[in-house]
Amino acid sequence: MADKDDITEGKDFGLGIPQDYKPFHVKGANALDWGMQNRLARIFNPESGRTVMLAFDHGYFQGPATGLERIDLSIVPLIPYADVLMCTRGVLRSVIPAAVPKPVVLRCSGGQSILKELSNEAVAVDIDDAIRLNVAAITTQIYIGAPHEHQSIKNLIQLIDSGNRYGIPTMAVTGVGADMARDTRYFLLATRIAAELGAHYVKSYFVEDGFEKITSACPVPIVIAGGKKLPEIDALTMAYRAVSEGAAGVDMGRNIFQSDSPVAMIQAVAAVVHKNEEPNRAFELYETIKAELNK
Numbered sequence: 001m002a003d004k005d006d007i008t009e010g011k012d013f014g015l016g017i018p019q020d021y022k023p024f025h026v027k028g029a030n031a032l033d034w035g036m037q038n039r040l041a042r043i044f045n046p047e048s049g050r051t052v053m054l055a056f057d058h059g060y061f062q063g064p065a066t067g068l069e070r071i072d073l074s075i076v077p078l079i080p081y082a083d084v085l086m087c088t089r090g091v092l093r094s095v096i097p098a099a100v101p102k103p104v105v106l107r108c109s110g111g112q113s114i115l116k117e118l119s120n121e122a123v124a125v126d127i128d129d130a131i132r133l134n135v136a137a138i139t140t141q142i143y144i145g146a147p148h149e150h151q152s153i154k155n156l157i158q159l160i161d162s163g164n165r166y167g168i169p170t171m172a173v174t175g176v177g178a179d180m181a182r183d184t185r186y187f188l189l190a191t192r193i194a195a196e197l198g199a200h201y202v203k204s205y206f207v208e209d210g211f212e213k214i215t216s217a218c219p220v221p222i223v224i225a226g227g228k229k230l231p232e233i234d235a236l237t238m239a240y241r242a243v244s245e246g247a248a249g250v251d252m253g254r255n256i257f258q259s260d261s262p263v264a265m266i267q268a269v270a271a272v273v274h275k276n277e278e279p280n281r282a283f284e285l286y287e288t289i290k291a292e293l294n295k
């Protein structure tokens with residue numbers, strides 16, 4: 001039964017103590033609504049401010065890419081070590097156990113294959129379905145300078161507007177066409193366009209010279225793709241340099257799931273991203289975990 005007396009008998013009003021206020025830890029996200037911030041806080045660790053996203057959406061235009069032939073065998077064992085999963089709705093529904101507590105960033109574009117022009121994409125998921133899947137964010141690519149640049153930007157705008165209606169953030173991927181330069185000028189342009197249009201965070205590639213300018217000029221967080229498989233020490237060095245130069249983490253695929261020891265590699269990457277572990281130390285960690293697993 002409701003106790004009416006309690007209404008007037010409160011004691012601990014904390015008089016004189018201002019209500020606690022902490023700025024939200026995700027760059028550029030202070031003015032967002034609670035649901036949007038809550039989803040971003042599931043993606044970006046509140047302690048480090050960073051994220052290790054595991055990307056395995058490659059099949060949406062590449063089919064069964066090396067390492068992704070059997071996602072149940074190659075990716076599901078990595079889930080405990082990832083902060084966030086990035087995949088298509090087809091793989092999410094068919095392979096990823098619904099009980100996993102990890103946030104999902106849903107690939108919401110498609111419509112082309114690796115055999116054709118990569119920029120020729122459409123929005124390939126309705127926002128209703130993204131909500132049904134309880135995702136933390138949605139994502140599409142923009143292909144700046146490519147034949148279907150305009151359509152790809154329209155896809156991003158559509159996704160941002162539909163996500164905004166329901167408090168779901170959008171990650172913009174800066175896609176690069178097969179023959180396009182991956183230089184600082186290109187990513188300065190592409191990441192800033194994505195942020196200006198309202199993307200809540202942006203995925204870019206790391207560039208050797210001037211990456212810090214890209215993260216500085218982008219008013220929302222940047223995470224880096226891993227790109228083609230590199231030797232583990234090189235991939236860890238790239239991740240280290242990226243976070244040292246302002247990236248808020250990685251959205252990495254091939255350099256994890258194509259590694260000799262994916263379970264060891266994802267933990268080494270996490271040490272770099274969340275603990276600023278130096279590349280040589282992170283590589284030692286990789287070798288140690290790999291050796292343990294091979295015993």
Ligand code: 5RP
Pocket residue numbers: 055056057058086141173225226227228251252253254255
């Ligand atoms: C493809 C993507 C991939 O998720 C992205 O390329 C990340 O994977 P990798 O680290 O293998 O490059 O967005 O369009």
